[in-house]
Amino acid sequence: MASSSQVLATFFLLSIFSLFSPSKSATCTSQAFANNRLYNFCNDLPALNSYLHWSYDPAQSTLNIAFIAPPARPGGWVSWAINPTSTGMVGSQALIAFRDARGEMTVKTYNVSSYGPLTESRVWYDVRDSSAEFSDGVIRLFATLVLPEKGITTVNHVWQVGPSVTGGVPGKHDFQPGNLNSKGSLDLLRGQSINGGTGDNIRTKMRNIHGILNVISWGILFPIGIIIARYLRTFPSADPAWFYLHASCQVSAYAIGVAGWGTGLKLGSESKGVTYSYHRNIGISLFTLATVQISALLLRPRKGHKYRFYWNIYHHGAGYAILILAIINVFKGFDILKPEPKWRDAYFVVIAVLGGIAALLEAITWMVTIRRNKSRTSTKPYDGLTTD
Numbered sequence: 001m002a003s004s005s006q007v008l009a010t011f012f013l014l015s016i017f018s019l020f021s022p023s024k025s026a027t028c029t030s031q032a033f034a035n036n037r038l039y040n041f042c043n044d045l046p047a048l049n050s051y052l053h054w055s056y057d058p059a060q061s062t063l064n065i066a067f068i069a070p071p072a073r074p075g076g077w078v079s080w081a082i083n084p085t086s087t088g089m090v091g092s093q094a095l096i097a098f099r100d101a102r103g104e105m106t107v108k109t110y111n112v113s114s115y116g117p118l119t120e121s122r123v124w125y126d127v128r129d130s131s132a133e134f135s136d137g138v139i140r141l142f143a144t145l146v147l148p149e150k151g152i153t154t155v156n157h158v159w160q161v162g163p164s165v166t167g168g169v170p171g172k173h174d175f176q177p178g179n180l181n182s183k184g185s186l187d188l189l190r191g192q193s194i195n196g197g198t199g200d201n202i203r204t205k206m207r208n209i210h211g212i213l214n215v216i217s218w219g220i221l222f223p224i225g226i227i228i229a230r231y232l233r234t235f236p237s238a239d240p241a242w243f244y245l246h247a248s249c250q251v252s253a254y255a256i257g258v259a260g261w262g263t264g265l266k267l268g269s270e271s272k273g274v275t276y277s278y279h280r281n282i283g284i285s286l287f288t289l290a291t292v293q294i295s296a297l298l299l300r301p302r303k304g305h306k307y308r309f310y311w312n313i314y315h316h317g318a319g320y321a322i323l324i325l326a327i328i329n330v331f332k333g334f335d336i337l338k339p340e341p342k343w344r345d346a347y348f349v350v351i352a353v354l355g356g357i358a359a360l361l362e363a364i365t366w367m368v369t370i371r372r373n374k375s376r377t378s379t380k381p382y383d384g385l386t387t388d
């Protein structure tokens, strides 16, 4: 077991890391603007297909920006903001571009103090000049800002896109990973977006670790341990080896799974404004069931004891519940973290292969049991409960 789980672990670590390795060269350097607008720096922002161009004069605290992003729907909005007090959306001082009631593109400012509806307001910086245009599916937001303090060289920035504007009020944006990761720290004089800042890098790492640990433990090791228990013990020669294999597989799955579960709780507690309640509740049920299963090992009545039959029913029932919930929750997790589709497909293939192996072993087990019963005529048919 150890070697195959190591192979799997290596496979998943390599695959997940390859998802996040830097690759393409900047697109923004080839973007040009009408009216001879020129900027000293530009960045391909790491989320929402957005680009930022800017020039900064620290002596005057003047920041000239062009922000380019596709709104979530054609009638939607795009926003770029500085957060002077924190990272993320709450506290951000936002510029939002959209088409106003008269059908003209406009830029308004918002002091975003909560997750509630937005109202236009004064912001932390002065806006000397702003405008927006919509073409080729993207909104270009231009603004000249005067920052209220001298000597600022790094700002936390946040950007966002939304699907709709109702009565002049920009509507709620989605809470997909792109919408939640669209923030970072911007070095105004060095022309690089420190992707997400330290806090977010840790968060991205934690998401990856959460995914890897849980896919390996709940999604792969637990099912393998169940297959071992169900099919190996049909063969008298595999007794008691199957039991130790089963127990060590499930205990390691549990150890890895608890670590993965812990990262999930931490991620959940840090994710403000969005809760994945199904994924969370299934995760908590899985942890509870698995903890009961591991403790049940210690309470197992000895062979032949009158309660052993009931213990078996309960242990197998909980085991199959874990199997089903675990697979559902791994797929829910894929939906939330949205890695490239190939990783979801790869897991699907792993589960399909395990399912195929189980079906084959099921057939063999029945054949073996029927043959054995014919030759002995006395034993009960294999029912999954009495053969240990």
Ligand SMILES: *[C@@H]1O[C@H](CO)[C@@H](O)[C@H](O)[C@H]1NC(C)=O
Residues within 6 Å of the ligand: 111, 112, 113, 122, 123, 124
């Ligand atoms: C923005 O709103 C917060 C909370 O209501 C307030 O404390 C802050 O002074 C406001 N900022 C500006 C620039 O008005």
